[in-house]
Amino acid sequence: MKTTVITRVAERQWHALEDDQVVGRGEAWPRYDGRLFLSIDTWQEAAFEQLADAMLADLPRPLYTIVDDFDADLRSRWERAGFTVRRREWVYFLPTDPQVTGLGSAQPPSGVTILPQGTPEKDPLRALDRTIRDEVGASVGWQEMPAEVLPRLDDATVVDPTKYTVAMEAESGAYVGLLRVAPVPRQPRIGLIAVRADRQRRGIARALLAEVLGSLHRSGVRTASAEVGELNRAASELFDTIGAERAGSNLEVVLH
Numbered sequence: 001m002k003t004t005v006i007t008r009v010a011e012r013q014w015h016a017l018e019d020d021q022v023v024g025r026g027e028a029w030p031r032y033d034g035r036l037f038l039s040i041d042t043w044q045e046a047a048f049e050q051l052a053d054a055m056l057a058d059l060p061r062p063l064y065t066i067v068d069d070f071d072a073d074l075r076s077r078w079e080r081a082g083f084t085v086r087r088r089e090w091v092y093f094l095p096t097d098p099q100v101t102g103l104g105s106a107q108p109p110s111g112v113t114i115l116p117q118g119t120p121e122k123d124p125l126r127a128l129d130r131t132i133r134d135e136v137g138a139s140v141g142w143q144e145m146p147a148e149v150l151p152r153l154d155d156a157t158v159v160d161p162t163k164y165t166v167a168m169e170a171e172s173g174a175y176v177g178l179l180r181v182a183p184v185p186r187q188p189r190i191g192l193i194a195v196r197a198d199r200q201r202r203g204i205a206r207a208l209l210a211e212v213l214g215s216l217h218r219s220g221v222r223t224a225s226a227e228v229g230e231l232n233r234a235a236s237e238l239f240d241t242i243g244a245e246r247a248g249s250n251l252e253v254v255l256h
Contacts, residue, residue, distance in 0.1 A: 004047050006054040014054055016047040026051040028059055038065045045077070052081040062256050069249040083253040089227040090236065092244045094190070094209075096217035096224060101242040103210035109202045113170050114211045117181065120166040128166070128175040132194045165212050167195070167204045179208040181224075188216060190226040193235070205238060213242075 005017045016024030024042025031037055036059060040051050056063070067075045069088065098104030108114055167177035177195035181188050190212070195204045216224055227250065228235045 004044075004050055006050050008054070008058070012059075014051055016042060016044070016051050018047075023047050024051050026055050028055060028063070035062070035064050036060070038063055048077050049080070052077070056081065056255070062254050064252060064254050067251045067253055069251050075251065075253070078253050081255070083255045086252045086254045088230045089250045089252065090230055090246055091248045091250060092226045092228060092239050093247050094213060094224045094226060094239065094242065094244045096213040096221055098210070098214055098217065101209075101213060103206065103213060103242060106203070106206045106210035108167060108204060108207035111170055112176065112202075112204060112207070113168050114207055115166045115168055116211060117165045117215065118162040120161060120164050120168075120175065120178075122161045124173070124175045125161055125164055125166060125178065128178060128196070131196060132178070135197045136194070163191075165208055167199075167208055177204040177208055179212050181212060188221060188224045190224055193226075206242075209238075209242065 002018045004023065007015050007017060009015050012028040014026040015022050016026075023044055024040065024047035026038070026040045028036055028038050038055060038059075040048050040055075042048050042051065063083075064086070065078060065083065067078060069075075095101055163180050163182065165179045165181070166175050168175050176199040178192070179190065180192045182191045193205055193208060195208075213224065225247075226239065226244075228239065230236075230249070
């Protein structure tokens with residue numbers, strides 16, 4: 001019978017070894033909001049449990065991970081390790097073709113201009129980012145935002161301004177809405193779309209989507225993806241109106 005040995009190979013990395021061969025890997029990494037997320041990659045159930053035991057013995061609480069809602073085996077493994085479901089995120093696929101989305105004629109409200117991806121200036125973008133994050137924290141709360149959205153209020157919030165499309169009020173030059181795209185190969189992901197609370201319900205979010213999805217369509221991309229907390233009804237309703245397909249869901253689980 002083979003013996004599995006768990007070895008810590010770096011500050012937050014572990015390997016499961018059998019006869020000096022790696023049969024599993026565990027990793028922990030901090031997200032920008034300070035939460036510590038885990039992943040374990042192995043096809044062996046025993047190796048998973050041993051990696052989990054070693055990682056949980058070394059790491060501070062709370063700990064988080066993301067599980068496909070339909071992966072019952074993986075969810076069961078994390079639950080046996082003591083994790084419980086914290087929230088659910090819906091996974092959407094968004095068509096980019098304006099004839100499908102109906103966004104071909106979508107325009108920003110009077111006095112608002114859309115700055116295409118990569119053109120917004122860094123300082124006003126970061127100021128808008130902080131304002132929106134304050135508003136989220138005071139309303140729906142960060143527990144309803146996708147796991148990797150960044151709630152810190154320092155310069156780390158906008159790491160790469162070239163990923164952002166922005167709505168700007170022409171007269172004042174104030175930035176009032178933003179959309180961030182993560183350039184995932186073959187299927188870009190919308191990481192965040194947000195509008196200042198006092199500028200909402202004026203069509204700014206639709207105009208941002210129209211710009212970004214239209215640009216992706218012109219570059220040959222047929223679909224983009226996005227995740228939405230199941231209690232974020234406003235975002236779900238917006239995606240539903242443009243023909244987005246709800247393709248599945250992820251569970252964020254936590255060990256306190």
